[in-house]
Amino acid sequence: MIKPTQKEKKRSFIFYLMFILKKIYSLNPVLSIVFFISALVSSFLPQVESYAIGKLIDSAVKSLTDGLGDYKSFILILVAVSALLMANKFIFDINSYITQVFSLRNQNARDFVSFQAVLNAKPHYFEDPDFIKEKNKVDYNSWKISQIIESVTIITTSFISSAVIILIFFTHDWKIVVAAVVSLIFPALVKLKYGKQVWGIWDSMSDDKIIFHKYRNALYTDDPSKFMEMTVFGYGKYLLNTALGLNKKFVDKLETNERKRLVFTLFARLWEFVFTVLGLYYVFLLFINKSVSIGQFFFIMSLFQNLRNTVTFAFEQATTILSDGSFFETFYKFLNFSPKIDIIDGKEEVDTSKGIEIQFKNVCFTYPGTEKQVLNNVNIIISTNKDVALVGKNGAGKTTLIKLMLRIYDPTEGEILINGVNIKELSLTDYYRKIGVLSQNFITFGFKAWENIFVGDINKPYSLKKVVEAAKKSQAHEFIQEYPNKYDTYLARDLKDGVSPSGGQWQRIAIARVFYKEPKLIILDEPTSAIDALAEEEIFSNIKGFSKDKTVVIVSHRFATVKKADYIYVIDNGEIIEKGEHSQLIAKDSLYSKMYYAQSK
Secondary structure, X not given: OOOOOHHHHHOOHHHHHHHHHHHHHHHOHHHHHHHHHHHHHHHHHHHHHHHHHHHHHHHHHHHHHHOHHHHHHHHHHHHHHHHHHHHXXXXXXXXXXXXXXHHHHHHHHHHHHHHHHHHHOOXXXXXXXXXXXXXXXXXXXXXXXXXXXXXXXXXXXXXXXXXXXXXXXXXXXXXXXXXXXXXXXXXXXHHHHHHHHHHHHHHHXXXXXXXXXXXXXXXXXXXXXXXXXXXXXXXXXXXXXXHHHHHHXXXXXXXXXXXXXXXXXXXXXXXXXXXXXXXXXHHHHHHHOOOOOHHHHHHHHHHHHHHHHHHHHHXXXXXXXXXXXXXXXXXXXXXXXXXXXXXXXXXXXXXOOOOOOEEEEEEEEEOOOOOOEEEEEEEEEEOOOOEEEEEEOOOOOHHXXXXXXXXXXXXXXXXXXXXXXXXXXXXXXXXXXXXXXXXXXOOXXXXXXXXXXXHHHOOOOOOHHHHHHHHHHOOOHHHHHOOOOHHHOEOOOOOOOOOOOOHHHHHHHHHHHHHHHXXXXXXXXXXXXXXXXXXXXXXXXXXXXXXXXXXXXXXXXXXXXXOOOOEEEEEEOOEEEEEEOHHHHHHHOOHHHHHHHHHHO
């Protein structure tokens, strides 16, 4: 875990809170202001109603005292008060609408901020466990973000309306204010203490919660093959019991916290009761001493209770915000993540007019935080417009070579040249725009079939003709044509007329995605592992035909694919031990030939 710097230690709760408020406010500035004004107006509605009813009571008493002749003024006040109460209802309904819209927009703003942070992340961030941990915490608690502005607004408007009530009380008897405020101190401290401990429990057990969701989510699979496996092996009950066991530890800690909260809350209620009675006594004295009319007495009694309710609600919101302080810090760190080793982007664009050539010169590499050297003095030339295969046992270093080629990491020693230019000097945005990658764990989208191919290059205008051409090259066109809505069919069984492609079909769709982009450099990591041998041969022929003016790098264990490459590098224990064409390597009777004949038996 990365230790915080002195600057980070000095950052306060207010700093993190203001950071989030500014982020959310910047996405909905006008609506945020409208919401604040609406909430402020609404916070005064109870006082206005109490004042109006108090006036009505005084008018009724005066009418009874002065006789029938004064009923006319009472009727006028009654109509005015009724109109005011109706207006208050209208204002309340409008405020409810604004609050609902604001809440919905805030959810969008929350998702935008979180997802934008992911989009702005660099590929090597996802190799860093600290980033993944922060990301998971944000994923499971992001709902808190959309409530922050609402809570801060409630606290602010409650403070303003409470200040007005306190001023009114001071014009009558300051002791009423003291009694009302003191009655809430003990309950507020209890809420604050045990509310903060709730997040402390969430934070301390964040890893357990993540593990819990992994077991829980495994039970909710909608993949028939995965469910069949779970049924055959019978590990469903194990997943359930393990998930419940993990969650029980979390729930037990929360229950213990709630029991302690209850004990102190009961004592706090006694404290609250004593000072509430004292405050009401001071209000009653005003009436007994004829310092206020009966209508004013009602108004002050209502204000006393309203002050207590307002302050209590504000304290609850403040407790929620304070208890979420650790999450605010987590969210800030996620949005401003600092990796152990950063990749500084270059500015030079890749000149691909004559293709792309890649050269590894004396490259050594050790993963950050480890001591073992994964690559040792690797020298490779991947010539322009050639198909090059990387072969080796599991763990030999093939995947690491690809990561360096994609500049997820920089070499510990040596350099990587792209068309003679050090990869560190290149603009990654421009570089990525000119290459296509298909990994073994490619992404499958529940979108329409055409979208799954179109996302290969969203920077060029959509063309169904080009989508179909790409699908034909990968042999995906034939089965897509059999779908209920052809290319408009959703690749998800839970949607109307949706289908669930097989593993091999998904792989062909993913290959079509690469074809659609028409990149200058194609990197294929186990591109045909889920496809039968005949289909594999035809697809690879298409890849070779399509890539006559491209550079292709293939990582594969299938020698039926590998032997068709123009040049082959054999990697073992992080070193290049053999290189050449298939026929040359077979003749050497070394590791390559042994692996080839072992697979062909």
